[in-house]
Amino acid sequence: MNLLFNHNEIIEQIHNTLDVKPNTSIRLKRMVHGVANSVYKFSIGNSENVIKIYHREFDSKLSSNLLNWCSKVGIPVPPLISINDNIAIYRYSQGTHKYVLDNEMIANLSVIINRIHSFPIDEVSGKNLIEKIRVYYDYLINISPKIIPNKVCNKILSHYENITSKKEIHSDGLYVLHGDISPTNVLWVNKKIASVLDFDECSIGPRMYDVAVTACKFSLGCHNTINKNYIDHFFSIFLKCSSHISSKTEINPFIDLYIMKVLLEKFFLIETHQIDCNSKRQKTDPWQKWANYIIEGDV
């Protein structure tokens, strides 16, 4: 993959992608420089935009389909200007990230999640979430068994079949999922959602997975560890906003599925050298706590 880190190369890429006149000045400011991608804000004249540069493979097709559909049906997302397998350019959205949500904000987020799940699934093809996770599992168990670093990883692998064989996970039907509704991927203006960002994790799978991801990620925002009380509270508000979901649909198997995905993907990416497990960003990652949750929790 073609990595673009250099300031001038990024400017050149913007010029080429947007067909900007040669002497136009572009002001570029780095926002996030992560292991999987880098994000910069840039201005041309009065227009403010964001360029995201991918450092690893990503499926731009389902992502742009879902994003364009959201914008058509009034779900707040930043307009997409250009996308390919290496870069995506969006209009910049105003708003701030919130790490602690009150009931009104949880309800607003639940409405948006439900609307995303009304995407007509027949209109797209995309990767199935369970199959996506299976690829990481197969790699770790069959292709690279020598790398399993410690007892924790072995236990995680042994829980995999148990989690994915749960009937709730398969009986919920298939929906197009955002896959990563988290504090850093939602912008707010006065308790209202100004923009849902980052459709890189979208896939096709059970809709309760999105609810579980959102509840876990916002619970981490408060405490940096998965908080069961917060998750239950989030879920109870979600149920009030979702007439089609009965409370019989338990959230727990989907939380386990999410944690399993994060853990297996992380091992996979470390083993295939697509991410550096010693990088600064990884050290702040609470994945070890999640591994403990899978092992000691009620899986």
Ligand SMILES: Nc1ncnc2c1ncn2[C@@H]1O[C@H](COP(=O)(O)OP(=O)(O)OP(=O)(O)O)[C@@H](O)[C@H]1O
């Ligand atoms: N269109 C946009 N308008 C405003 N801010 C944006 C936009 N796109 C991205 N950002 C900002 O850049 C940050 C990172 O963007 P994005 O979420 O797409 O990348 P990421 O690498 O997946 O980050 P993370 O892992 O933190 O979710 C966002 O949290 C947000 O603050």
Ligand SMILES: [Mg+2]
């Ligand atoms: Mg993001």
